[in-house]
Amino acid sequence: MAGTTSVVVLSGGISHERDVSLRSGRRVVDALSRLGWRVSTAEPDAKLLPLLLERRPDVVWPALHGASGEDGSLRALLDVSGLPYIGSRGPAARLAWDKPTAKRLVEVAGGATPASVTLTREVFREIGARSAIDTILGSMTDGLVVKPARGGSAQGVTVVDTAEQLPRALMDAFTYADEALIEQRVVGTEIAVGVLDGDDGPAALPAVEIVPRSGFYGFEERYTAGETRFYTPARLDPAVAAAAGELAVLAHRAMGLRHLSRADLIVDASGRPWFLESNVMPGLTETSLLPQAILSTGRDLSSAYAAITERALAEA
Incomplete structure (x- = not known):
């Protein structure tokens, strides 16, 4: 299909993850162009839909992160x-x-996920910050993770070790969303497991183990070369790695995802993987996890992205 199929890659946008999206988009363009595909780019702005309806490309690749590309x-x-x-x-x-x-x-489908409570900005104000915080701390102990209920790239995420840190952590989360997810912290090995659809259904890629120099896998640690060490495949017992792959596929199926996704998991000291979140358009930059997982299988990114594109074309 290369040379005859037109692909429009969407990247950029106005989300907090604009720069990451632009980098992901360039990587997709480069990978498909190497195989002779006709690839162009477009921004998600007021001209986008008229442009797409006029061109009628064979397939659109939304390499968009943040709300503009991932909220549906x-x-x-x-x-x-x-x-x-x-x-x-x-x-x-x-x-x-x-x-x-x-x-x-994921929980209903049988997967493990840390205990959590979701708090809206309105309830936080109406009930009173002190009352809400005391209630949370009374039921969840031994460390918390506070994050926006919607968002990506660890923006607005805080690891809370003491009660005094919780109010600021909630306010940081509310900067990015009107709801904050307060989650029981699971200490262990942080991994990401990519999932690609194939002829036999979704299949997990090798897990990528994440070891940030700072101890926290935040925005800078994700997109600055050298700030995080990755191990692909992850240094896990084979049975644990298999269980992590099964959990990632379970999440992919439970939400009805297609083509590609990435599940963020943490493996506790007993070897049990816990589901944290799924990403419908994983980062595709030079430091991103899904490309690392693909490369670890011996495939090159051009052929992998071409296969994803061809699957979308076949389903059109």
């Missing part, structure tokens, strides 16, 4: 427009974008 809204518009595209459809993306919903779906 743009994907729903692509569905209505009848334009084939890479990745999960709008309703499924919306489920994954909302972390509390994603956790609940």
Whole structure:
């Protein structure tokens, strides 16, 4: 199909993850162009839908991070427009974008996920900050993780070790979303497991182990070369690695995701993997986890991205 198929890669946007999206988009363009695909780029702005409807590309690749690419809204518009595209459809993306919903779906499907409570900004104000915080601390101990209920790239995420840190952590989370997810902290090995759809259904890629120099895998640690050490495949017992792969696939299926996804997990001291969240359009930059996992299988990124594109075309 190379040379005859037109692909429009969407990147950029106005989210907090604009720069990451631009880098992901360039990597997709480079990978497909090496195989002779006709690839162009576009920004998600007021001109986008008219442009796509005029060009009618064979497939759209939304390499967008943050709300514009992952909350399901743009994907729903692509569905209505009848334009084939890479990745999960709008309703499924919306489920994954909302972390509390994603956790609940995985839990119902039989997967393990840390105990948590979701707090809206309005309730936090109406009930009173002190009362809400005391209630949370009374039921959840031994460390917490506070994060925006929707968002990516660890923006607004805080590891809370003391009661005094919780108020600021909640305010940081509310900077990025109107709801904060307060999650019981699980100490262990942080991993990411990519999932790609194949002829026999979704299959897990080798887990990537994440070891940030700072001890926290934040925004800078994700996208600054040298700030994090990665091990691919992760240094896990084979049985534990298999269980992690099964959990990632379970999450992919539970939310109805398609083509590609990435599950963020943590493996505790007993070897049990816990689901944290899923990403419907994982980062594809030079430091991102999904590309590392693909490369660890011996495949090159060009052929892998071409296979994903061809699958989307076949489903159109």
